[in-house]
Amino acid sequence: MSPLNADEPGGFVADHLDVGVFAIDAAFRVTLWNRFMATHSRQRAEAVIGRNLFECFPELPRGWLERKVRQVQALRNYAFTSWTQRPYLFRFDHNRPITGGVDAMRQNCTFMPVRGEDGSVSQVCVTLQDVTDTAIAHQALAASLVELEREKAEQQRLIGELEEAHMQVLQSEKLASIGQLAAGVAHEINNPIGYVSANLGSLKRYLDDLMKVLDAHLELAAELPTECRERVAARTAGIDVDYLRADLPQLLGESCEGLERVRRIVLDLKDFSRMGETEKVPADLHRCLDSTLNVVANELRYKAELEKCYGELPEIECVPSQLNQVFMNLLINAAQAIEERGRITITTGSVGDEVFVSVRDSGCGIPPDELRRVFDPFFTTKPVGSGTGLGLSISYGIVERHGGRIEVDSTPGQGSEFRVWLPLHGGAD
Ligand SMILES: Nc1ncnc2c1ncn2[C@@H]1O[C@H](COP(=O)(O)OP(=O)(O)O)[C@@H](O)[C@H]1O
Ligand SMILES: [Mg+2]
The missing domain is CATH 3.30.565.10 (Histidine kinase-like ATPase, C-terminal domain)
Structure with a gap:
């Protein structure tokens, strides 16, 4: 007598479980088929027990299921499948409206070796748990996770933009204060430039006058008595008047030019510094x-x-x-x-x-x-x-x-x- 026969007390208990339970022998003949399986497959136990599983349900993934059962027999150990890898073994309808891409009852299965009297694995009992609700919740969760990731990326982008805006504000503030500083310095320099260039103007005029005086003196010096001329020569020894006369206006011209350059730079600085x-x-x-x-x-x-x-x-x-x-x-x-x-x-x-x-x-x-x-x-x-x-x-x-x-x-x-x-x-x- 099979240890899992539905006539036995164990079989009776299996009928009251909200889990699919069935068993097959080495030749894949069905030896147990509980009420859950009968209800969802719409095949009564009497119609299935004793027959080959694949004959009754040709749509089953035969190769895969055979390998799984042989593995349990050989290893004499449990094996499991989860809906995440294989959504279902039997294509059953779920008992409530199925939503969100879940098209059939999702199943977690456990394959248990059932030992015969001689200790060898004579049958394999399979339990099949309806996890459609979990799967639907899981999918909803995955969808909200995707949405969350999207929001996170969006937030990251916004933070980036904020940082950029912040840095730009900082940078332009820095530039603005450099600008202010430059404008202040330019303003301060403007004042001395003003009087130095006015003075240079006067200096040039005075120098012209002085040259005239010098020329007159030099012209008249020739008519002085020798003794006087020698005294003048002694006091002005080493002074090259011709050189001075040639170089002075040049020096003055260069100074005016230099000053003009400074004035332009200062103006440009002022121009440049209107940052705000x-x-x-x-x-x-x-x-x-x-x-x-x-x-x-x-x-x-x-x-x-x-x-x-x-x-x-x-x-x-x-x-x-x-x-x-x-x-x-x-x-x-x-x-x-x-x-x-x-x-x-x-x-x-x-x-x-x-x-x-x-x-x-x-x-x-x-x-x-x-x-x-x-x-x-x-x-x-x-x-x-x-x-x-x-x-x-x-x-x-x-x-x-x-x-x-x-x-x-x-x-x-x-x-x-x-x-x-x-x-x-x-x-x-
Ligand atoms: N004329 C250029 N020749 C070569 N590389 C340049 C030139 N202008 C900009 N770059 C490159 O672009 C980068 C960014 O320039 P920029 O925004 O002015 O920042 P920074 O000058 O502070 O590095 C520089 O570090 C350099 O690698
Ligand atoms: Mg740069």
Whole structure:
């Protein structure tokens, strides 16, 4: 008599379980078929018991099931399957409306070896647990997990944007206070420049007068008695009057020129430092470029020959101090890209209703994989302290706010060109 026969007390108990229970012998003949199995398969125990399982249910995954049963027989040990790997063994309907892509009752199965009287595995008993509810909950959970991940990524993106905005605020505040400082210094220098240049003017006039006096004296000296002439010669020995007369006006001229240069730099500094302003005004980009060049002259001088190829540029509506900042970033980057000594070329012109300012350098160039990232905030290849990685990202923002764009073209080892395009008639604010 089979240990699992439905007539036995064990079989009776199996009928009351809310779990499918069936058993098969070595020839895959059904030896047990509880009420759960009968209900869901719509095959009564009498119709199934004693028959080959695959004959009764040809749709079963035969190869897989045979391997599983043989494994239990050979190893004399339990085996399990979970719905996550194999959604179901028997295709049963679930007893409630099935939702969310769950099309049939999900099943977890346990294969148990049943030993005969001689100790060998004579049958394999299979329990089949309905886990459809769990599967549906699991799928809902997985969906909300995906949604959560999406939200997390979105939040991450927003945090990134916030950080970027924050850094831009910090950076422009820093620039604004540098600007204020520069404007203050420029204002202070303006005052002494004023009186030094006024004094130089007077000095020149006085010198002209003094020269006239000197000439008169020199002319008359010839008529002095010898003794007088010798005394004068003794007192003025070693003074080369001709040289003085030639060099003095030259010295004065150079001083005036130098002062004029200082005055221009101070003006440019003042121009440059109007950082806070955001009002668009008609401006001459060449003037912007020249005042920026004056400010960064020192950075460029030792690195590069500067070549200016200015074309015809009409005035454009822009915020000059902001564009100055863009030009400064491009020029300093160009100088920094040059290892020893090279060339920086600034070209301007207009095409259609756009103007362009291009800054080209003969520096190290940018590898293709970095080219996409140069405008990213904090992207820098420069050592800590010398690069913040913000110059181009801020410039990009400024040009974008002007309704323009920046194009880059670079060949590693040969150089790079950054070309700023701006609309003639100011972009939207
Ligand atoms: N003219 C250029 N030549 C070569 N590389 C450049 C040039 N301009 C920018 N780059 C690259 O782009 C990066 C980002 O530039 P930027 O935003 O100005 O930040 P930073 O100059 O502080 O590094 C630089 O670190 C450099 O690698
Ligand atoms: Mg830079």
